[in-house]
Amino acid sequence: MYKFPYAGLSAGAKYGITIGAGLPGLFLLVCLSIYARKKINDRALIQQRHHVSDFPTTIALQPPRFAMGLDKLTIDSYPMTVLGESKRLPKPSDSTCAICLSEYQPNDTLRTVPECNHYFHSNCIDEWLKLNATCPICRNFPEGSLDRAAPPLSSSSSSTSLFSS
Known part of the structure; x- marks a missing residue:
């Protein structure tokens, strides 16, 4: 005849063994289910990435939509x-050139950006405007610089593939 292994133990001892073995077992089961769920989600993300990367990569080359710099005739005007x-x-807060960060001295030659009336040393702003068509302080486009901006591409223009053969 088969004898139950815990037949001789008291009820309190049987509960202690059940809780002592059951709680770690339950904890292990929860950890395994979390791990399995994470692996399933990771696998789904990888499959999504593969589907996205199946499309060819193309880059539409567009000219910049802003002027790069101004010509000497415009700057001299x-x-x-x-x-x-x-x-x-006229503006008392304009006591320092925002380009070279030097304070204005008597007999300095200053140039004014017409649209915003910001002052700069003439040689500082001349060099700046040769490279940039915007005011260094407010980034507004001075008059005459917007017509130099590149026109946007039409929708019928072709795009160039990065991996064209």
């Missing part, structure tokens, strides 16, 4: 001011 001994400007 901006007003110039020779600073007097009082060093007064």
